[in-house]
Amino acid sequence: MTDWQTADRFLASTHEVKNQPPALENYNLYHADTALQAAVKREGAQWAQADIEHMGRLAGKAQTIRLGFLANANKPQFHTHDRFGHRVDLIEYHDAYHQLMQIATRHGLHASPWAQPRAGAHVARAANYYLHTQVEAAHGCPITMTFAAVPALQHQPDIAAQWLPKILHFDYDERNIPYTDKAALTIGMAMTEKQGGSDVRANTTRAYPVAAQGPGQMYELVGHKWFVSAPMCDAFLVLAQTDGGLSCFLLPRWRPDGSKNPLQIQRLKDKMGNVANASSEAELRGAMAWMIGEEGRGVRTIIEMVAMTRYDCMIGSSAGMRQAAVQALHHCQHRRAFGATLIDQPLMQNVLADLALESEAAMTLTMRMARALDQQQDPHEQALARIAVAVGKYWICKRAPEHAYEAMEVIGGSGVMENSIMPRLYREAPINAIWEGSGNVQCLDVLRAVSKQPESFAALMRELELAKGAHPGLDKAIVALPERLQQAQEQPFFGRQLVELMARTLQGALLQQHAPNAVADAFCQSRLGTSGHLGYGRLADAKAAMQIIARAWPTN
Incomplete structure (x- = not known):
């Protein structure tokens, strides 16, 4: 037998994989965190122990961890128009992102202290949020904004009465349909503009009353927003100028009659991080919105x-x-x-x-x-x-x-x-x-x-x-x-x-x-x-x- 006929014996296994850690998965994040367990008890949320343990177990599962990788490997895709030429301003997310949103909302991370107030409710939510976002942080943006919108909306009781039951619902509806046809809603925020950034008093977006003026009334907004994060939320809290000064508005993606509200997305931000979540620039071309709180007291x-x-x-x-x-x-x-x-x-x-x-x-x-x-x-x-x-x-x-x-x-x-x-x-x-x-x-x-x-x-x-x-x-x-x-x-x-x-x-x-x-x-x-x-x-x-x-x- 010649040398070339026996050469393939050297093409077998080259080495054994050793001295490499196993994947960190299928463990309970809460059980592994002694300090967090003590904090939950100390700060008043011992009653939520079983729920927090469940979140810790869920966050440590291999399939949950994989959702975080998939959501970040597949960036949101922006479509200005559908194939028939209709303006849609649609952003498509990978299904992994939607599954993470579903986990978060079904566990009340967007609403639990408001929907189920009791001693220690913020502590319990914080512990669950702390565990869940260790899997993937970007989708936490719309969860946080939905959670944070509630105190602001309560400044306008008549609007809050219509919106809060759906905001506080423990579920997630990804569909691009009017808010009136949904049981569960998410809320975003659009404050900053190119010329001002954090200096929101430099905003130039104008709000024009449709009929009556003042809190709870309908306005049309004209201007731009430099950062609209999570632009597939069902509505946004927005700042705009009126004759009375900078005011706060709730701007839905769809008008009450079911037509598309002209919040037009210009492009998605190309971010170095937080890539599973879309952030965008947008123009408001007469977008309908309701004033929330006192006119001229939008920042407050x-x-x-x-x-x-x-x-x-x-x-x-x-x-x-x-x-x-x-x-x-x-x-x-x-x-x-x-x-x-x-x-x-x-x-x-x-x-x-x-x-x-x-x-x-x-x-x-x-x-x-x-x-x-x-x-x-x-x-x-x-x-x-x-x-x-x-x-x-x-x-x-x-x-x-x-x-x-x-x-x-x-x-x-x-x-x-x-x-x-x-x-x-x-x-x-x-x-x-x-x-x-x-x-x-x-x-x-x-x-x-x-x-x-x-x-x-x-x-x-x-x-x-x-x-x-x-x-x-x-x-x-x-x-x-x-x-x-x-x-x-x-x-x-x-x-x-x-x-x-x-x-x-x-x-x-x-x-x-x-x-x-x-x-x-x-x-x-x-x-x-x-x-x-x-x-x-x-x-x-x-x-x-x-x-x-x-x-x-x-x-x-």
């Missing part, structure tokens, strides 16, 4: 929606951090290098513990704010939420991008591959920091809150003093805050330093009250100590780091 009306969307940014960024930390922990639990499993190597333990620490701090502050939203009849909780939601939105969302990158680096080359969730987490991470008011807007809002409602800062200080004496770094930060506030009030140039110190101090105070000593002290030492937090992997206590990892990933 819609700000309640914005406050809720900002809170959901806290949940979303906290969820992204948790998923990034879990992916890194899972990888290191199974991967070996240089003779030892990564999770057992001291330097890697420092990085992993630091990632877990940031994640728990974000979730703890977020869940504390959920309790504040549940107890808005309490003056302290109302004042605390007024300042701390802006503080949390700024800091948690600001921390997410670096956190995602560090977790990706832990995983290494495999974490950069598009068949991993890590690139999606990384691209998603900056979104919440920019949307619903970027960092500077949040800092200025904190200063505005203190100026107009001094009781908000007093509430923050009362909250911090609950942990006074627990750690010297925390005590020093608490003492420094009034002076930092005065500096920022006199010179807004220092606004970020103030808000960052507020955030880190509040997180440290909450952890000192509720987390194990290893977690609380490591946070205060690294984030409030003299050295400051320069980056991940710089914790000072190796024994504490191991305890933090065991708490963050009890399945290892």
